[in-house]
Amino acid sequence: MTEPAARPDSVSCGPYQRPRIIGIGNSDRGDDGVGIWVANRIASADWPGVAVVSLDSADGTALLSAWQGADVAYVVDAVHAELPAGSVVRMVVSPGQRIGATLRSLSSHGLGLQEAIDLGGALGMLPRRLVVYGVVGESFETGRGLSAPVARSGGNVMRRLRGALDRSTRVA
């Protein structure tokens, strides 16, 4: 399922609860780097009121540290799904929820995004609100950059994140 627009994220954006944007993947392996691509661009643009974490080639446990203390966290990752390349799947994750039914994280490491979510749920270490943007990739060859459809979707994810943050600020 590709969502054209994100549902408003009603979150508080006080100075001590800055939303966290976390990009995960491997920037050396084609479309697997889309999460890192998004996180790095947001960090470079220095978006106000948000903390950005880039987890390039990290194992899943690093996610637990990355969203530790955050009330709201957005995770951007490349995924496999029976959808056209560049499709963006947005999921609001609850403890115990299986994202694997529709998405398969591409982490080649021992623990991936699903395991991190499950561990976080078991340990009470999930943010109050966790939103995952999964971008369906098509090419994961070493040394390649993002494919054209995935690069376009990376920009789309950034716009959706910006919109979600703006709405949450207005709510706050």
Place this chain on the structure above:
Amino acid sequence: MSQELPRTITLKVNALARVEGEGALFIRARNGQPQEVRLEIYEPPRFFEALLRGRHESEAPDITARICGICPVAYQMSACNALESLFGVVMSQPLRALRLLLYYGEWIESHALHVAFLHAPDFLGYQSSVELAKDQPDLVRKALQLKKTGNQLMALVGGREIHPINVRVGGFYSTPQPRDMAALRDPLREALDIATEMARWVAGFEFPDFEQDYEFVALRHPDEYAILEGRIVSDKGIDMPVSQFDDTFVEQHVSYSNALHSHIPGRGSYLVGPMARFNLNFDQLSPLAKEVAQQLGIRPPMRNPFKSIIVRMIEVVHALDQSSQIVGNYEQATVPWVEHVPRPGVGFGASEAPRGILYHRYRVGADELIEDAKIVPPTSQNQKRIEDDLWQFAPQVLSLPRDRATWLCEQAIRNYDPCISCATHFLRLTIEDD
């Protein structure tokens, strides 16, 4: 328990779980005896050695660090060793201590990840660390804290937790401030208590009765439990400088794997990694690590690969103990790197990655560009040994229900903490009865 075996059995694991990278295992057996064992590494080769050709020598530590997100420091250190030996760089003691601290950080985070999240569930009957976390949340939180401490060391010395960016040939780009180093004292002390507790926890697991006659190969340093550098030694007579690596160990292509198999001609497979280091260098463990080992009744020679999980935790105790000393004695170096003049020739380097010896060789031209590079990671060296273990272990488990046999074979592979991304330069499991 006596159970009539079907004449032919095939065990297949199409995607090995809880290992780093992508690979598979295939075992075909007849009348309870393996006929074919294949550890298939299908993760595509990544051609890092070719990528290095034509690049400036100073780029090697950062390029090779990209090979693995779990052990990037090992790649940086082996690359630096090779080039620094070629250029005649003699590291100052304060800078060498910082390199040790960075490398200990990687050992701590890598071993903590493998022990608690990838391997312990095998011994306790859990499908994953998530089930373990539901039953023993406090223990898993402590394991996370332990891993985080390793990451803190890497972030402070290496500039960031993953793929550190502060290492250069000759030393570092910058050195940490004493106040930042002092802030590590309490986390290290707490982590040491956790590591000791976890060592006792894993030592209490039940281990299959399985001992093998390995040739253990590790680095040996005159003054310390080797990690940064040393001579290559084995319990069967090898004692040589790293520059003779290619004369002794041979890599061979096998049709079913994208990773090369290493062996010693005329002798066969050998074992690198924590158990080899422990058996060859036990006398050089820190006093506290030795004390913990002795309390747990663990002493060399260790020949049961399933008990490598205990050795990993003893190495974590050692790494934390040594790190505390380095942090306690830290004085910031006045110069963060040793000046050197690149010169043409061939440089050889090896260090002890968490999974074992990592060998690098570079030929550098007069224009300071890399003309040729060779990298032999520990998982590549252990691959044939893992298969040999399975040849010997499979007959013990083939009479068990298929799920149980598959479980135990996967567990046997995870004894080695294989890093497939490093080796392709690898995991799925298939057991088949003919």
